[in-house]
Amino acid sequence: MIKNIVKRDGRIEPYIPSKLNGWGRWAAANLGNKVDWSSIVLQAVSTMPETVSTADLQEKLIQNCLDKGTWSYYLMAGRLYASHLHKIIHGPAIPTVKALHDRMVADGVMVRLDYTDAEYAEIESFIDHEQDYDTPHFSLHYIRKKYSLQNRVTRQEYETQQFVYMRMAMALSENEPAERRIDLVRRFYTEFSAKRISAPTPNYVNLGTKLRGFASCCLYVVDDNEASLAIGDHIAYRMTAASAGIGSHLITRSKGDPVRGGLIQHQGKLPYLASLGKAVHANMQAGRGGACTTYYSGFDPEAEVIAYLRNPRSTEDRKNRDLHYALVTNKLFAEKVARNEEAFSFNVRTAPELTRLFFGPDSAAFKREYERLERDPSFKKETFKPRDLILTSLNEALETGVAYLANIDEMNRHTPFKEPIHSSNLCLEICEPNRPYQDMRDLYSDREVGHITVELADGTTQTFDFNAPLTVAVADSTLPRVIFAGELKAGDDILSDEPGKGGRVARVVEIHEEPEIALCSLGAIAYDAIGEDDDETYQEAMYLTLKMIDYCILNSHYVLPHVAVTAKARMNAGVGLMGVATHMARKGLRYDTDEGREELHRIAERHMYHAIRASLRISKERGVAPWMHKTRWPDGWLPIDTYNRNVDELGDFHNRYDWEALRTEIMQNGGIAHSCLVAYMPGESSSKALGKPNSLYPVRDVTLNKTDGSVTIRWAAPESDNPAYFYQSAWDISEVDMIKAYAVFQKFTDQGISADLWRRIKDDDKVSSRELLTHYFAMVKYGMKTRYYYNSNVASDKTLDNAGSIHDGVEEKVVCESCTM
Structure with a gap:
């Protein structure tokens, strides 16, 4: 006592x-x-x-x-913990923002922000430490351990929650005009502290410091030559060191193919994948190796071998557990699976035109070329069973959790981008074009390097920058259209008032395509934190999220200079959602009913509509993205134009917003401020700081122990002990119903979704091949671009790889520091 x-x-x-x-x-x-x-x-x-x-x-x-172990007790713990933290970190009195910043600058953990004493005094008037007392314990603890600036060696701590949010708000507003930046600080701080905006991990830990690495997702592709393959490993090594997650695609020939006219026999992709895995794991991210998902075509001659590389039962010469793998298929592949027909394998050397069409939107054109080669007796064919391959991948997903899927023609069809998309990223939500590098010097160039030379009908030649906007006459239209020079082909009529710059193209003489690493900067909005009819607040949150992304793109330090060139030209954004499960629980709705999907439709439509409106608003401030002419936005493209119409059968859907008026405004504006806008990332990290369920996902359970590196928290779904809230468990939603829910979001999404599935397996339950195929066909039918983790709650002695499974209510996924949001 x-x-x-x-x-x-x-x-x-x-x-x-x-x-x-x-x-x-x-x-x-x-x-x-x-x-x-x-x-x-x-x-x-x-x-x-x-x-x-x-x-x-x-x-x-x-x-x-x-x-x-309940939400309310975690709130009570949070109040006690907030008081405790204020005392152990700040002592008897909480310092002013300026006093703390001066101390942090003196101790070398922060840079001096360019604010006057008078501005600091005004900022002091609206920082509100009382908000800490309304935060659940796990949120405060996660921010303390993961996001607050501190000396990790001496363990000296500086920041409590509100100071973290204020540092971020001030860093993001520092470069704004003096007359508006304090107002912007206030607005950013309000959104962060109200937990309506979710920032990615690099923003939390790097804003206001000497470190300016804000890159989230990196996607690259390599070509079929030694130089490009070597550059790919270099990209993976350096971007991993910069805390980015990696998505790669090696579009190369296969084992046994001739090299240098047959003087050398190709070793296949496995040695290159081994090299890639070592490059990724050579550098550490927050105490663990980096992470990469590499993509491979279902038609690749080595596909079956690659599908088994992560399986512990594979022989050592056919095992590579340094990488995750995503099987890339298309509509024709799915048709072959459905009919259980044979198909022939091909790669970029054996069928270059078919490979080009594989990474395109026109599935009919791909099928025509495939059938032409099928009839061609001179085309050497090696056949395989697509059904066997997809079942291999689906079973690997069930056993290891981390065998992913991508539907490449859907990725290239339902998109604002004109150029081919070759893969997604580590977490499978980013869908952006990229091109291989052929010369290491291009990677370190601080300017665009591509060009195209064409011969005109009058015999003269003209050279244009590859990405230069050109106006050309269109044969079947009285209106000209704007293209980028790299699109030029014989027969195009270039319109120009400049002497010697116009004329009909007779042929393309030379082309040096602009290489590109696709990069995406992320942010998210907490849907449950904004009223259903409060579109003004939603627009403010979206506008500031895109402003945050703008700052990160324009002020990031790029370890590869050419990435800075392309990133600032594209202005690719990916704004996701958090807290969707809490919104559904508050309304008592399920993910697997028509009524529930109709609500998801309202959420998805609202999110994309406000993303476009906010990007339009930003374009009035700084102009459209420099490479806007490389997208279909200026032509009036909207996601409602290209979504998969099979989604319409999933509910009684009605659009809430005036999309045609928005289309007109986009066209009159010449596009928007960003090349892409929406991507639904997992949000594993920042959702803990928000105190909300992550991404679009239903909750696994209303209470969980969540582990992220060395930080373990006791998490609870908001208001989960309130009988008015109904949380549907992810384990109780069938895979097909979850696919339908994702498909509703995909309708309004210009990029993709980190789409997880869940499976409860009891005792000796087996998942039949027929059922696995049903999941795959549902993905194809309803237009899902990608599928991420396949989570199972099998007993640990049955699980081959814990990365995708949940045991005893403890969650831990192996993901990169940036893509975790």
């Missing part, structure tokens, strides 16, 4: 029960009968020694709350 209390300043006072009871009442304020503060206090008193410090007593109260 407690008799004496040791104060934080060392004084010893008699224990006064009324004071401890006061702590309990205060911590439980506004939580009603969902917590019993007296039992928390009594348990602490009965288990502590006669003399105890206030810090130890407060930690015991916090632990007692956490042991109760």
